[in-house]
Amino acid sequence: MHILRVANFVSPTSGGIKTALRHWGQHYQEQGHRASLIIPGPGQEITEEEQGHVYRVPATPIPGKGYSLIWGRASMSRLMDAIAPDALEVSDRATTRWMGRWARRRGIGSVMISHENMTGIMVRRTPVPDRPAHWAADVVNRLSAHDYDAIVCPSEFAAEEFHRNGLAAEVVPLGVDLEVFSPVTDPSARRPPGPGEPLRLVHCSRLSPEKNPALSVETVRELVRRGVDVQLTVFGTGPMLGELVRRAENLPVVFHSYITDRRELAAEMGTAHLAISPGPLETFGLAALEILACGIPVVCCDEGALHEVVGDGGVIKPSTPAAFGDGVQELLERPGAHERARRTAEDFSWPRSADHMLAVHERVRQAVG
Incomplete structure (x- = not known):
């Protein structure tokens, strides 16, 4: 299986999403799959890494946030067509939601990973009152569930805003490198x-x-x-x-x-x-x-x-x-x-997390196929 991953909120100083993408991609490759990744970059660049081919494409900086967003649908669609994946994994529910429909038109399965809590973002980071913020988040989440074949969340907290609307969302906890992050010997x-x-x-x-x-x-x-x-x-x-x-x-x-x-x-x-x-x-x-x-x-x-x-x-x-x-x-x-x-x-590991993700992709592929 050739899995194309796409993520917007990745930068040289970003944390969790970038780490998860790297470990999942490495494990996908180790298990005999192909992995490709498209992320924002200052310009066009393709590198071969342990996590597979990484495509850095031009993106628009968000002022004061340290992130950039990929907006160009036509150029992205052409790039994705050229990569020709068997499965799509998207780590962004808003600006890239059209990619679920792209995958459906090509007969391949799509998985959206909800790394953030839309309800919390609407309540805490916008002037919208709580009740309208919940409604707005529900609309975005229902659209995401409609456009993608499966929704994955890293925790029960993240999944709750889908579950409260009767939408399926599978919890796939992230992992930790227990060798790199280990107690000091002193x-x-x-x-x-x-x-x-x-x-x-x-x-x-x-x-x-x-x-x-x-x-x-x-x-x-x-x-x-x-x-x-x-x-x-x-x-x-x-x-x-x-x-x-x-x-x-x-x-x-x-x-x-x-x-x-x-x-x-x-x-x-x-x-x-x-x-x-x-x-x-x-x-x-x-x-x-x-x-x-x-x-x-x-x-x-x-x-x-x-x-x-x-x-x-x-x-x-x-x-x-x-x-x-x-x-x-x-x-x-x-x-x-x-x-x-x-x-x-020690209850968390990246191989276990990545194997869970592969199981989701396989289940989606069988349903679509």
């Missing part, structure tokens, strides 16, 4: 901070409003108010970086330069005692899972899908600095917290 990193040693916290996510990174900074402010010797290191970049730097003035917060190498990122994060993951709209929480795999317990919010991933590997709290501060102090006193974090992460 046993001192697993003990609570001693006298004169700060409590080392990490935050890892894109610095954008839907991730609510300001909550991590405000949690540090709360801990300082309580007399806790703490230091937070923020890994990530995004449109809120300047605002967060200003907010963190006079607080023990360090903003680390962006790290592209996954092993380097794992090594840097692995020296922390605890992590904070406040994203209320996370439809999976890959960064939190990678932190758990390093054996670092996580304080996460009770919104979105994070609780589905963190589980026993951390604590789940309301999205307030006081509640997150309580969570930090609870984890410091929890016996075996680091071991439980690692065991939680």
Whole structure:
């Protein structure tokens, strides 16, 4: 089977979607399938990678967002015709929805992966009131379900907005590279901070409003108010970086330069005692899972899908600095917290996730064929 993947929200500094695409593509190839990928690029470029052929095509930048969108239907249709896939996998429900109809006209199966929660985006990131926002999200989701042969979501939270309308959506959890993201060997990193040693916290996510990174900074402010010797290191970049730097003035917060190498990122994060993951709209929480795999317990919010991933590997709290501060102090006193974090992460793997995706494609192919 030749699987063509298309994704819009992929950039040099993007996280979860890009990571999932890479691991799925590599596994597809290892299992004897062909994988191709079309993503935005500054210009036309084709590369051969472990995940298959990658086509970078001209795209229009979104001001202030760090992403670009592929708009040209005619040129994209010609490129997709030239690639001639047996199956289509699209990681975007809006600007590329026409691709489901493209696949149907050519008699091949199509799968749309919903990496975001449309309802949450409408409610939190637009001025539309809650009830009309739900209606608008329902319309978009019904159109997606009509145009594609199957819908895949990475969590029950992401799938709920389809299920509430009686639409089928299969949950395929993402994975984690348990070799790259693994606990550091230094046993001192697993003990609570001693006298004169700060409590080392990490935050890892894109610095954008839907991730609510300001909550991590405000949690540090709360801990300082309580007399806790703490230091937070923020890994990530995004449109809120300047605002967060200003907010963190006079607080023990360090903003680390962006790290592209996954092993380097794992090594840097692995020296922390605890992590904070406040994203209320996370439809999976890959960064939190990678932190758990390093054996670092996580304080996460009770919104979105994070609780589905963190589980026993951390604590789940309301999205307030006081509640997150309580969570930090609870984890410091929890016996075996680091071991439980690692065991939680071991329930997820990329081969298992990719095999599940292949099963979806095979089922769709049989239904279409």
